Amino acid sequence: MTSPRFASAWASASGWEDALQGVLASLPRLPQANLGFLYVSDHFAFALDPLLNRLRQHTGVQEWIGATGVGVLGREGAALDAPGLSVMLGAFPLDCFRVFSGRKPLPRDFSAYAALVHGDPLTPDMSELVSDMSHKIRGGSLAGGLASARQQAWHIAEAPLTGGLSGVAFNDRIQMLTGLSQGCLPLPGSWHVTAAQDSLIERIDGRPATEVFREAAGPALGADLRRAVNTLLVGLTDDDQDRRQFAARRIVAIDLRSGKLAINESVSKGQSLLFLKRDEEAARQDLLQMLHDLRDACPRPPAGGIYVSCAGRGGIMFDSDDAEVSMIREVFGDIPLAGFFAAGEIAGSRLFGQTGTLTLFV
Incomplete structure (x- = not known):
């Protein structure tokens, strides 16, 4: 296994340019970064193309995946039903990953072991599509979630997309561990x-x-x-x-x-x-148990993580929108983190609802 390196930043602001400036001002420099994760509040969905262009220019990272959400989160905080951006950069060994989508299928000569995926919640039979995708992955393990929005939801794989699934697949040199908390x-x-x-x-x-x-x-x-x-x-x-x-x-x-x-x-x-x-006490207890189980399963301290929480969680289920982020920090420390509030959460080979999924790169 080869450990990648990560850097992340999160910002909430009323305008997309101000949010982007906040992200870029606090995003640590990461030499050799070659994959970007972008989660965008649906308030800024109209600006996905200029956001991607500006991020490519500033970071030098050309390949991006991500999704829109009715809220976004990072290690600094979380905001449900509020405008914001969450960005994470990854420096992976060459030839360890491939970005894919309906427009750009996984190449046949790439041996995919695990994948981080995003999808369109309006796609028919999404549960079957997730299960089918898991069978194309040698390790059978998916993680991620469905984009969410008050109007049009978008997922990102090099460009904004609607319909189906997209994401990034990793070979067996990259170790991903995913924990699922169903809040009950x-x-x-x-x-x-x-x-x-x-x-x-x-x-x-x-x-x-x-x-x-x-x-x-x-x-x-x-x-x-x-x-x-x-x-x-x-x-x-x-x-x-x-x-x-x-x-x-x-x-x-x-x-x-x-x-x-x-x-x-x-x-x-x-x-x-x-x-x-399912109530706040049960959800908090279940999330902490999942985080501790995940920590015990890590062969080494994690280098970074992606957290996908249901749009019905955050301050609706807990006492604040950033309660889940605080619990992740409590267990794993100040690791680079990005994520969003989703219309459905993906773990293993199944699509879930009302859950939180944390995927760690170790």
Whole structure:
């Protein structure tokens, strides 16, 4: 493995030129930088072309990837629903990476081991596209997220793009480690779906799904199912032994007469599930646990990182927009960092929602 080197800067300002000047003024010089990561508030989406041109002129880095977001973040802070820029430069060994997109597919002679990707949230069947992309990567590991915006979302791979996926693939000389925090903790108990149709869970362990849900929620929440639906989630899992390996899914409807629950994903008979609690305390505890697990997995101190947080997190879930950045600094110190608030988060071979993913280069 070869360790790359990084430098980053973040700035929030009402105009894109002022934000860019703030970034350039605080961006450390990085000799041999050859890849740039750019995250742009959707307030500045109209200026993506001049931003890329100015960054190329100032840094000498010609290849860039990134995305727009309804907020951006860096090691200095974060701002959701506010204008800003986040930039990170990377100095990688030659021939260790390839930038790709629908316009410029990965070359057949490049042995991709891992990839950092961004995508258009309006692309149909994005979950399948992410899974398909993971099978093209020898290590099977993706990280990244979907661009977000109040109007048109853009992702970047040398130029602004819409539709599909783009990003950068690395060979096995570059080591990337990704941690996923879903912002929730399992309630006691685990169950199996015994009757289901598409996204409707009809029976759990042979009983009406709503009956099991009410019991799992406990006396207080069980007495107010409307509040319970807004507080609790369903965790789908293939591993009955590891209660942290689950995909959190929202409960979108509940029918007391039929005893059915509807969630935002198809379910099959025999599927294992948990019920999950999501609130600030659970989200903070889960994020810190993920960060500590990731630190323990690092063979050496990380050189830099990319953090992608859901647009429904930040100050909506925590006490401030930069709470997650502060926790990353608490565990990993003042490492170069860039990222954005996304419309969906990517880790491994799956697309998630309401999560935070930290990818470290070690």
